[in-house]
Amino acid sequence: MPMTLTLLSAAMAAEQADDLDTAVAQYSAVLAADPACVEALNNLGAIAARVGQPEDAVNFYREALAHRPDFTPSRINLARTLASLGLTSEADSHYAEAIRRGDSLHAERAQLWLNAGEPATAQQIAQDACPLRPADADLWLVLGNARLYQHSPEEAELCYRKAQRLADTPRARANLALALLAQSRFAEAWPLYESRYDPALRAPDAVRFDTLPWPQWQGEPLLGKRLLVVGEQGFGDQIHFARFIAQAVTQGASVELLCKPALRPLLDNAVGVSKALDTLPADARYDYWTPLLSLPYRLGLADGRACLQTPYLSADPARRTQWRTQLDAWGPGKRKIGLVWAGAAGNTVDRLRSLSLDAVLPLTAGLNPDTLFLSLQTSELPAHELERQCLAGLIPVGDMLPDFAATAALIAELDLVIAVDTAVAHLAGALNKPTWALLPGTDWRWGRPGSPACTLYPSVRPFWRDPVTGWDKALTQLGAALRERT
Secondary structure (H helix, E strand, O other), X not given: OHHHHHHHHHHHHHHHOOOHHHHHHHHHHHHHXXXXXXXXXXXXXXXXXXXXXXXXXXXXHHHHHHHOOOOHHHHXXXXXXXXXXXXXXXXXXXXXXXXHOOOOOHHHHHHHHHHOOOHHHHHHHHHHHOOOOOOOHHHHHHHHHHHHOXXXXXXXXXXXXXXXXXXXXXXXXXXXXXHHHHOOOHHHHHHHHHHHHOOOOOOOOOOOOOOOOOOEOOOOOOOOOEEEEEOOOOHHHHHHHHHHHHHHHHOOOEEEEEOOOOOHHHHOOOOOEEEEEOOOOOOOOOOEEEEHHHHHHHOOOOOOOOOOOOOOOOOOHHHHHHHHHHHHHHOOOXXXXXXXOOOOOOOOOHHHHOOOXXXXXXXXXXOOOOEEEEEOOOOOOOHHHHHHHHHOOEEEOHHHOOOHHHHHHHHHXXXXXXXEOOHHHHHHHHOOOOEEEEEOOOOHHHOXXXXXXXXXXXXXXXXXXXXXXXXHHHHHHHHHHHHHHO
């Protein structure tokens, strides 16, 4: 036993020093001497998870629990790893067992179901736990999120305010801002929304900016000033908020925009942008800089959905001509409709906003043969998925869209875009292209769920996901509308 403890201590020291190969060898030596050493099994699992081998991690944690069902670290690690693999029900069973044994994981368990696209289940778990742990601010935050995702921003606000009273954290303030934005209470929301990039915020979706040598703009006069606007968050966020740059120009500023490379060719032509950059030159000089999503707050604008000019983005004429020629070759004289049914998997609400290909295909079945459908999905797809699209009559063009300027040129030549809540929906709206958007109601920007019109983009017609029954009603309505058009 003393030798085992010595080996275990040495293995832990090696792991702490990031010498993982040595740590693995020494943990293995511990297990050779004592196959039931749960500490070694648990730590080997943690290393496996750390190096991107979650399935191996699961096996180590399960073996540890087989020896000692009461070993809490492996129980919690197993639950978290199963959650990362999308095995929600199995992960939930381990969270429930850990809670039964006295661990305070109620908020984490509720978040599990929220991430799985089941806000009603998350709400029930959180509601049941709140009386048991009324001072758990994280629990109130998750309950607020569950209510917000079920189209109840007023109830979400109450939860966020409760969390803020318990712990006035950047996360509580930022979440409260989202609930207020969903209620169009912009004047109250904008100052709180600045918490999204608070350095103290420790969350996966925290906004971070590089240190810049110029003062951050706080609303000072802009006449004759050079302003650097720094893009943030997702592609759709940057396309939406690019509309406010023109307002800064009307106050006398010369505005340059720092954005992601895939957006630069598109936003270089946005109204008000003198130049779009994806990296800052060494000799760059500005009077101020500001986060892109802070523009309406610093400009004193009352409405974060106001579309001051449509379109405020445009497509390159030469690229449009190329796409027009290609589309005519594929379907001369046909109506052309672009489809996007899924967003980036890393998005925290992707389970609520994305559809499967199986859900989309009935929309295209049996329609007028004079309609040409194109898949605008840009994520890499396995060969069998591409084959299914082609067999269903969809033309996959994602690999022909290297950046958003190319996507804009294609959209400009289409008759209609049908998209879930993704950057493509924002792009089509910013181009003033007729767009039917399938919306989950989780994002304040599109307006109040159930609204028949879209203030954010006048050319967008919304179809809303029901928070209880899901997408069926919206898809039925959209399918009927599509048959009427064709």
